[in-house]
Amino acid sequence: MFSGSIPALVTPFRDGAFDEAAFRRLVDWQIENGSSALVPCGTTGENSTLSNAEHHRVIEVCVEQAAGRVPVIAGCGSNDTMNALLHMNFSKKCGAQAALVVGPYYNKPSQEGLLAHFSYLAENIDLPVILYNVPGRTVTDIMPETVCELAKRYPDTFVGIKDASGDLSRVTDHRMGIGRHFCQLSGDDELALPANAAGAVGCISVTANVAPRLCADFQTACAANDFEKAREINDKLYPLHYAMFEDSSPGPCKYALSRVHDWIENELRLPLVPCSEEAMKAVDKALEHAGLA
Template sequence: MFSGSIPALVTPFRDGTVDEDAFRRLIDWQIENGSKALVPCGTTGEASTLTNAEHHRVIEICVEHTAGRVPVIAGCGSNDTANALMHMTFSKRYGATAALVVAPYYNRPSQAGLIAHFSHLAENCDLPIVLYNVPGRTVTDIEPETVCELAKRFPDRIVGIKDASGDLSRVVDHRMGIGPDFCQLSGDDELSLPANAAGAMGCISVTANVAPKLCAEFQQACVDNDFARAREINDRLYPLHYAMFEDASPAPCKYALSRVHDWMTDELRLPLVTCSDKAKAAVDAALEHAGLLEPA
């Protein structure tokens, strides 16, 4: 259902509010440079600091402005099952293609609780679900057996996973346990090359916010089985993948965007703050290495 370079879009802010004009420009730039789908209101989109009204407005803008050019995978996760369902119901009504649903965070459900959570969502909304496993943030890990159980129980609802566990063996676990049609997307830019070699279909990417053309070309090289070309592009992008996390994300990503576009600010919502001078230096060096910024 989904493949290639898929940016987890930042949510631009200006003077404390969502900068809708900048968001539309970001959407156009992404599509023009080869991004194959868009993810509003994910982790990189600072969904955790958006009000529900803002959250829904960002999804609405993304769907409307994308206008069917690429799929929209709306961030719908919550640690409250009812709230996640509300986000999914809204996203379905406004035309999103699928929902990205993170494992509930903070309350640390068991694997049985995860199955109950995702089952409730699948049974009460027919928007396809891409599971989002990022135990470094949620603490809770959606284990491979749980992923396989959910995908087999709801084959038309649980259609894929964004995996940011860092465990590359899971690509094979999921493929062997579910089948090749289950959509596996890397959640870690720096691991996308080996994940694709193991059977993943692309990446829901932070770096693609800043380098959409290079990320799209990298993913296409993988599809073409041109891994020499993929490695060449990956080497250009590799420092940038790590620079995106030199400080609390998405601060470095927003700083990088502000360096390459004058219509983007590096403004964040508390408790996040703009990135440190050390992180800015790492971002600048990585942008230069990728050929996205002229040397100072």
């Protein structure tokens, strides 16, 4: 259903407020440079610091600006099931094609709790869901058995997963437990190459914010089984993948974007702050290595 290079978009701020004009330009630039879908209000979009009104406005602007050119997978996750449903209802109403729903964070539910959470969402709204598993941030790991059970119970709802567990064996676990139709997307840029070789079909990417054309060309090469070309592009991107996490994300990403475009401010919301000087140097070096600066 979804494949290729899918940026988890940053949310630009200017003087503390959502910079709608910059976000619209970012959406256009991403589409013009080959991104195959867009994710507003994911982790990289600082969704945890947005009010519900801001969260919904970011999704709405993304859908408006994309104007059907590529699908929008709206970030709808929450540690509150009812708030996740609220985001999903709004996203469906404004025209998003799917929701990205992270495992509930902080509460630390059991696997039974995760089944109950996601089942409730599936039973109360008709919107395709990409599960998002990132235990390093949520402290909750959506285990392969749980993913497979959800996909079997609700095959029209749970259509794929963004996996950032770092465990590449899960690509095979999911493929064998569900089937090839289940859309597997890497949640780690640096693991996209081996994930694609194992059966994934794309990446929900931080790096694609900064290097959309290279990331799109990389995914195109993987889809064509041209792994020689894919490795060549991956080698260009590899330092940038790591530089994006030299400091708390999306600090390095926003700094990189401010280097590439003068219309995006290097501004984050507390408790996040702009990245350190050491991280800036790593980003500068990686941008040069990729031919972007």
